[in-house]
Amino acid sequence: MDGVPTGMVVFVCVVMAPVTLLMWALAVSEWRELRSPPKPRDPAVHYDLRLHSWKEAPAALHRWQEGGPVGTGGSAEEDVRVAEILAVLDGKDADEGAGVHTRLRLRLPDGEETTLHTDVRSARNVRAGTFLPVKPVREGVTHVLGDTWATAADLSGHAVGRVLLRHRRALGLIDDEAAEAVDGGRPEDADLVEVRPTGEVRAGHVEVVITARCGDHGPVTVRGLLRPEEIATARHTGRVPVVRSRGGRWELWPAWF
Known part of the structure; x- marks a missing residue:
């Protein structure tokens, strides 16, 4: 090629050849993945x-979340509300590896919707439609991500059970006789x-x-x-x-x- 040094041509060929081979290998890999049948669940x-x-x-929230925050004690049950998880906006299942910081969209009992960030290791329990006991972020405390609610991680498993039973009774999902049988039953x-x-x-x-x-x-x-x-x-x-x-x-x- 007139005006182009031979050394430059050789250099370009040496550089581009591996790149071309890599792109071809990726294309083949993607094609094979598309052609292979999906892995059955x-x-x-x-x-x-x-x-x-x-x-x-009923379990304390850090156990139920399989890796969520562990409480230090001191939460009062009357300060706890039970929210419904509307969507898991970020996160992945435990099969994918270690826990992740997850963002949940919640609906509170009064109908207000809010977003809460918490650590979750397994998506098996933390999923849309389930109930999550939460408490207001303490007055004077500013959450780094702007959350106004946090998981009620301070509650023991027994306290979590009492809170969830009251919520289920309020929704009409369980009557008094059933609640008494469940409370402390096996x-x-x-x-x-x-x-x-x-x-x-x-x-x-x-x-x-x-x-x-x-x-x-x-x-x-x-x-x-x-x-x-x-x-x-x-x-x-x-x-x-x-x-x-x-x-x-x-x-x-x-x-x-």
């Missing part, structure tokens, strides 16, 4: 994990025979009538309110956690959060 594992979480007693694993929705929906929960076999008690009938995912969990696993009230009535064990 094992529903059995997913629903087994959901059932395990459902049967647990769930029993029952074999699901049938689950029949009645058509009533309340606060994102569907009323169902469940027939189940519980130990030596034979078939029992339980009426209560569950989220759609809890209904799916019962159907896929063939199990449902129940508890018996003092009056002998069988109640559905709540998926606390």
Whole structure:
């Protein structure tokens, strides 16, 4: 080429050849990824994990979040409100690795919406539609990200249970007899025979009538309110956690959060 030094031509060829090969390799890799079938998600594992979480007693928030902030004590239950998670705006599941700082959009009981930042290791529990006990940021304290609410990390597991039971009763998701049975009770694993929705929906929960076999008690009938995912969990696993009230009535064990 007239006017272009031979050394320059050689230099450009030496530099561009590896770049071209790299771009070609990336294109081939992306093409193969698009052509390969998607990795299937094992529903059995997913629903087994959901059932395990459902049967647990209420836990302190740092345990439920699997890596959230640990409280130092001192929160009063009357200062705590139960918000509903509307969306997980940032974050990733535990399968992706270590915990991340997550941004949640919440709706408070009075209808106000707010954003809260908190550390989360697993997205299995922290998901849209679940309940999250929160407290106002202390007066005179300014959150670096502008949050006006924080998780109620100071509460013990028992205190979290009391707060969530009061919230569920206020929403009409559980009555007094069921709340008494659940408070301090222990769930029993029952074999699901049938689950029949009645058509009533309340606060994102569907009323169902469940027939189940519980130990030596034979078939029992339980009426209560569950989220759609809890209904799916019962159907896929063939199990449902129940508890018996003092009056002998069988109640559905709540998926606390």
